[in-house]
Each structure stands twice: as structure tokens, then as C-alpha cells.
Amino acid sequence: MFTRRTLFGAVAALALIGPGSGAFAQDKMLVPLISKGFQHQFWQAVKAGADKAGAELGVTVTFEGPDNETQVDKQMDMLAAALANKPVAIGFAALDSQAAIPLLRQAQEAKIPVIAFDSGVDSDIPVALASTDNVAAAALAADKMAELIGDAGKVAVVAHDQTSRTGVDRRDGFVNRMKEAHSGIEVVAIEYGGGDHLKSTEITKALLAAHPDLKGIFGTNEGSAIGVVNGVRELGSKGITIVGYDSGKAQTDAIREGLMAGAITQNPVGIGYETVKAAVAAAKGEAVSANIDTGFYWYDKSNIDAPEIAAVLYE
Amino acid sequence: MSERGKVMSIKETRRGGAQQKLWAFASLIVLVAGFSLASPNFFQVSNIMAILQATSVNGVLAVGVTLIIITGGIDLSIGTLMTFCAVMTGVVLTWAGMPLLLGVLTSIATGALCGLISGTFVAKMKIPPFIATLGMMLMLKGLSLIVTGTKPIYFNDTPGFSEIAQGSLIGRIVPAFPVPNGVLILFIVSAAVAWILGRTVLGRYTFALGSNEEAVRLSGVNTDAWKMAIYALAGGICGIAGLLIASRLNSAQPALGLGYELEAIAAVVIGGTSLAGGRGTILGTLIGALIMSVLTNGLRVMSVAPEWQTVVTGAIIVAAVYADQLRRGRAG
Numbered sequence: 043m044f045t046r047r048t049l050f051g052a053v054a055a056l057a058l059i060g061p062g063s064g065a066f067a068q069d070k071m072l073v074p075l076i077s078k079g080f081q082h083q084f085w086q087a088v089k090a091g092a093d094k095a096g097a098e099l100g101v102t103v104t105f106e107g108p109d110n111e112t113q114v115d116k117q118m119d120m121l122a123a124a125l126a127n128k129p130v131a132i133g134f135a136a137l138d139s140q141a142a143i144p145l146l147r148q149a150q151e152a153k154i155p156v157i158a159f160d161s162g163v164d165s166d167i168p169v170a171l172a173s174t175d176n177v178a179a180a181a182l183a184a185d186k187m188a189e190l191i192g193d194a195g196k197v198a199v200v201a202h203d204q205t206s207r208t209g210v211d212r213r214d215g216f217v218n219r220m221k222e223a224h225s226g227i228e229v230v231a232i233e234y235g236g237g238d239h240l241k242s243t244e245i246t247k248a249l250l251a252a253h254p255d256l257k258g259i260f261g262t263n264e265g266s267a268i269g270v271v272n273g274v275r276e277l278g279s280k281g282i283t284i285v286g287y288d289s290g291k292a293q294t295d296a297i298r299e300g301l302m303a304g305a306i307t308q309n310p311v312g313i314g315y316e317t318v319k320a321a322v323a324a325a326k327g328e329a330v331s332a333n334i335d336t337g338f339y340w341y342d343k344s345n346i347d348a349p350e351i352a353a354v355l356y357e
Numbered sequence: 358m359s360e361r362g363k364v365m366s367i368k369e370t371r372r373g374g375a376q377q378k379l380w381a382f383a384s385l386i387v388l389v390a391g392f393s394l395a396s397p398n399f400f401q402v403s404n405i406m407a408i409l410q411a412t413s414v415n416g417v418l419a420v421g422v423t424l425i426i427i428t429g430g431i432d433l434s435i436g437t438l439m440t441f442c443a444v445m446t447g448v449v450l451t452w453a454g455m456p457l458l459l460g461v462l463t464s465i466a467t468g469a470l471c472g473l474i475s476g477t478f479v480a481k482m483k484i485p486p487f488i489a490t491l492g493m494m495l496m497l498k499g500l501s502l503i504v505t506g507t508k509p510i511y512f513n514d515t516p517g518f519s520e521i522a523q524g525s526l527i528g529r530i531v532p533a534f535p536v537p538n539g540v541l542i543l544f545i546v547s548a549a550v551a552w553i554l555g556r557t558v559l560g561r562y563t564f565a566l567g568s569n570e571e572a573v574r575l576s577g578v579n580t581d582a583w584k585m586a587i588y589a590l591a592g593g594i595c596g597i598a599g600l601l602i603a604s605r606l607n608s609a610q611p612a613l614g615l616g617y618e619l620e621a622i623a624a625v626v627i628g629g630t631s632l633a634g635g636r637g638t639i640l641g642t643l644i645g646a647l648i649m650s651v652l653t654n655g656l657r658v659m660s661v662a663p664e665w666q667t668v669v670t671g672a673i674i675v676a677a678v679y680a681d682q683l684r685r686g687r688a689g
Contacts, residue, residue: 112612122407123657
């Protein structure tokens with residue numbers, strides 16, 4: 043019976059040598075990406091982009107992330123296992139901006155370049171950060187809003203927070219673009235709802251009460267944008283142009299219904315693609331720009347089902 | 358390692374199942390050998406250290422819950438209790454600026470107190486352990502989020518805190534073999550609990566409660582008090598796990614913890630401890646925890662897709678327990 047048990051182990055191990063050994067049999071460069079997750083549509087899109095770059099550049103890309111975004115220690119174990127494999131470079135989307143620093147130092151000592159993607163870490167070890175240029179993306183939102191309301195009138199911003207990088211960049215990107223390029227538009231209020239649907243809904247209702255002549259509201263992330271939609275819906279206000287950010291079913295539904303004019307979507311496919319591209323370049327000792335803009339799109343009712351947009355939207 | 362040798366000898370004298378543990382150990386060796394053959398990067402000092410580091414938290418949790426499982430109970434709250442202990446350590450060290458030792462004591466005391474509460478639910482209020490600790494699991498998860506305001510607490514102001522799990526006393530003596538302190542702590546905790554199980558009254562009652570609680574009660578033993586003591590001890594051990602994970606991440610992550618209880622219970626079961634109670638060993642649990650992290654790490658090093666890693670881990674759990682049943686001649 044001992045043999046049965048060992049057989050289980052041996053069979054399990056051997057069964058895996060087959061598919062796994064491919065990565066070792068060929069002398070391809072190995073680029074593991076340690077992500078914040080792998081099951082969500084957003085991360086699957088990042089993976090698709092990474093695989094695409096891997097195929098084009100002839101490197102083996104692996105993609106892994108913990109089951110949910112709380113499992114910081116699991117992500118550390120993944121990073122440690124990835125380092126053990128002596129990769130030429132590593133892509134890393136940190137769940138916690140500090141926890142991984144000891145392991146990143148290990149990578150640095152082993153001369154394995156690290157490309158941060160999606161979110162950075164509090165360290166100068168990563169040679170590059172591949173993420174959305176939130177300032178430019180929010181500026182595009184401002185341009186679209188201006189176009190939709192005829193380049194004149196009052197607008198407001200419902201932001202997700204005033205401390206995180208994304209919160210600050212999206213707010214400033216939008217507000218500054220209005221100041222610079224759309225002098226007819228006045229940003230009358232910036233409120234913070236923590237990305238919480240309900241809080242953002244209440245804020246929106248208060249904004250509409252305070253500014254009856256408001257023409258547009260920009261919600262800076264999924265939760266804020268949905269809150270704005272709900273607030274407008276609950277008050278039954280007409281003629282408010284809502285611009286959102288990211289996707290998610292509630293937001294795409296609002297766009298299809300016409301309640302929301304349109305939204306900015308990040309490009310997760312581009313994040314994966316650019317991360318692998320930068321990793322390979324860094325491994326070859328080529329110069330890599332420290333901040334890689336992975337791109338973003340404007341989408342509305344007219345192009346929501348277009349293949350290049352549908353590919354980057356998630357439910 | 359001398360501690361491990363000791364654990365084994367206690368176990369042998371106690372349960373007379375040396376052969377059984379040898380088999381579990383053999384499975385571990387087969388896995389290690391298989392992965393070593395499959396990838397040249399598996400059997401490297403740095404990767405072995407990574408595997409041991411990954412075992413430390415789950416191992417300590419598993420050792421704690423082994424006690425409860427031997428009594429015929431179960432504790433689903435160990436994962437979120439670990440987190441709650443880490444959070445309370447953060448409150449004491451980072452927010453209140455207390456010295457390191459006080460933080461360590463807080464974590465263990467918080468764990469023991471919460472364990473005592475679970476034990477009271479089970480022993481005094483007669484709530485089935487599954488339900489009592491499920492309730493505890495949720496309460497503790499919520500409390501961690503409330504105390505921290507859902508943000509992690511960092512230990513940057515407490516020098517030496519990250520050394521608890523990440524430093525290496527052994528590495529200072531033998532630089533070629535930098536076993537992380539977290540692993541050392543796991544072995545010390547295991548040896549201590551094995552000693553308690555094998556050599557003390559508490560250990561004897563732990564097995565007795567799992568075998569025939571009614572008989573123990575009728576022989577005049579205060580079973581409720583002993584049961585509560587066992588839950589409190591297991592809780593204190595979760596406090597140690599809380600210290601280890603907080604030190605490893607240099608932060609108390611309040612949302613973490615759900616799911617860790619199942620991994621620990623899986624390690625216990627792979628190690629041959631019966632969920633029906635009355636039977637189990639710490640050495641088995643230790644091997645079970647090692648099998649789980651070797652498997653996880655090995656599959657990763659072999660670049661197996663994460664979806665398949667999950668499938669294989671599940672299959673190994675079932676296979677391990679089936680093999681155990683076969684050995685006992687229960688399944689045909």
C-alpha cells in the first residue's frame with residue numbers, strides 16, 4: 043500500500059513534467075509575471091497581452107496571481123518561486139507597496155530586472171512601471187466632456203480619493219485640462235466618495251441640489267461613476283452628461299441605456315504586452331523608459347461593441 | 358534537526374505508528390525527488406528556504422488546529438484569528454509605540470483569549486465547533502477591518518520586528534544554510550506541542566476527549582475546562598502564526614486570513630490526523646504542511662498553469678487521505 047501512495051505522488055509529479063518541461067526543454071528566455079490576481083477579467087486581459095508579447099518576442103511567459111487581493115503572503119511565495127527559476131526578468135504588480143521589498147532586493151542581487159506593472163512599489167528597484175497614464179486618460183475624459191456639453195458650462199468631479207496616486211492623477215488630469223483647453227467650462231466642485239457606490243450617490247445628489255445648472259459630472263473610477271449614475275437616476279435629473287472610468291457591468295449597462303455618455307477604459311492587454319516587452323529589453327541590457335504608458339481608450343454607445351474596445355472591457 | 362528527532366521519538370512511543378509516518382515522509386521525499394528531476398531550479402538552497410518560509414505560517418496554524426482536531430472538534434477561525442492577532446500587535450507596536458516584547462505577548466495573549474472564547478462557545482454553550490468557530494471566524498474578520506479602518510498597519514517604526522520571521526539566527530552561524538527564523542519557530546512550536554501531547558496530562562486528555570468524551574466525563578474529569586484550555590492553547594499558537602505573517606509582510610494586513618484555515622486543516626489531514634478525533638500526531642502535521650508547500654512551490658517552479666496547480670493540490674489531498682484509509686484497511 044506504500045507503493046500506492048508513492049505512486050500517487052510519483053504520477054502527480056510525472057504527469058506535470060510533461061506540460062511543464064516545455065519551458066525548460068527549449069532554451070527560451072523565461073519571463074514570469076506575478077500579478078495581483080488571475081481569475082478576474084481584467085487580469086485575464088493583462089495575461090492575454092503578456093502572452094501576445096511572449097509569442098512575438100520568442101520568450102516563455104508565465105502568469106500567476108493569488109486568488110484574491112488580500113493574499114499578500116501568497117504573492118510573496120509566488121515571487122520567491124519565480125525567482126528560483128532564474129528568469130531573465132520579472133514582471134510584478136504589487137498587492138502591497140512595501141511587503142515585497144526584501145524579495146525585490148534578492149532579485150536585484152541576482153541581477154534580475156523587475157518591471158512593475160499596474161501599480162508601483164515604494165522602492166527604486168523596479169526599472170520601469172508599466173501602467174495607465176492616468177493624467178492623460180483623465181484629460182481625454184475632459185476633452186470628451188467639453189465636446190458633449192458644447193464647450194461651456196459648469197461641471198463637477200466625483201473622485202474616489204484624494205490620497206492614492208490614481209485618485210490624484212485622474213482628478214488633476216481632468217481639472218487641469220479644463221483650465222488649459224476649455225476656458226468656457228468651470229469645474230465647480232470636486233468631491234470624494236471613496237469609490238463607494240452609495241457615498242458617491244449621496245454626493246451626486248447634493249451636487250445636483252447645490253448646482254441646478256450643472257451640465258456634467260465626471261466619476262473617476264468604477265464605484266464613483268456608478269454612484270453618479272445612481273444619483274442622477276434617483277433624482278430623475280435630465281440633461282446631465284456623465285463621464286465615467288473603467289468598466290464593469292453597471293457602467294456598461296448605463297452607457298448602453300444612454301444614461302452615461304461614455305467612459306475611459308484602461309488597456310489591460312497593453313499593460314501585459316508592454317510589461318513583457320520592457321522585461322525582455324531590460325534583460326538584454328537595453329534602455330527602458332521608467333514610466334511606460336500602456337494606453338487607454340474612450341468608449342461610448344457607438345463603439346462599445348467594437349472588437350478592440352470589447353476586448354478591454356470587463357463585466 | 359534535534360527538535361524533529363524528538364518529535365518523532367515521542368510519536369513513536371505514543372502511537373506506535375512509526376511506519377505510518379515513515380510512509381508520509383517517503384511521500385514527501387518522492388515529491389521532492391520528482392520536482393528535483395523535473396526542474397534543475399527546484400533543489401537549490403534559496404528555493405528550499407523559500408519553501409520552508411512558505412511552510413512556516415501554515416505549519417504553525419496546522420500544529421495549533423491539530424490539537425483541536427484530536428479532541429474531535431474543528432476550528433475554522435484560525436486564519437482570521439491569526440490576522441486579528443497581527444492587527445492587535447500592530448495596534449500595540451505601531452500605534453501605541455510599545456516595545457517589541459509587549460507586541461509579541463499581545464499577539465499570543467489575544468490568540469489565547471479568543472481561543473478561550475471559542476472553547477467556551479463549544480464546551481459551555483454546547484454550540485457545535487463547526488458553527489461556533491465559523492461565527493468566530495466572521496466576527497474576527499470584521500473586527501480586524503474595524504480596528505484598522507481596512508488599511509494595513511506597517512511595522513516600519515519597530516526595528517527588529519521583521520527579523521522575527523525573516524531574519525536567520527541559523528544563517529549567522531552557518532551562512533550556507535540561512536534557515537529563516539520563522540521556520541525555526543515552527544519547529545520549536547511543533548516540538549513543544551508534541552511534548553505537550555505526549556508527556557502531559559493536557560495531552561492525554563486531548564486524545565481522551567477525541568476518543569470517548571463521555572467516558573472521560575463519567576470518570577470525574579472536568580471535560581469542559583480541559584476543552585477550553587485546549588482551544589485557548591490552540592488560539593495562542595495562532596497568535597504565534599499572526600506574529601510570523603506580520604513579520605514576514607512587515608505589516609498587519611487586515612483583509613487577509615479567509616481560506617487559511619482550510620489549508621491548515623488540509624495539512625493536518627494529509628499528515629494522518631483523523632477528523633473524527635482521538636488520533637493524530639504533530640510530526641504528521643508538519644510533514645503534511647511541508648507536502649503542501651513543496652507541491653505548491655514545485656508546480657510553480659515547473660511553470661504549471663495556476664488553474665492546474667489548484668486541481669493537482671485538491672487531488673493530492675484526496676489521494677493522501679485515501680492512502681491513509683487503505684493502510685488502515687478501512688477502504689477496499
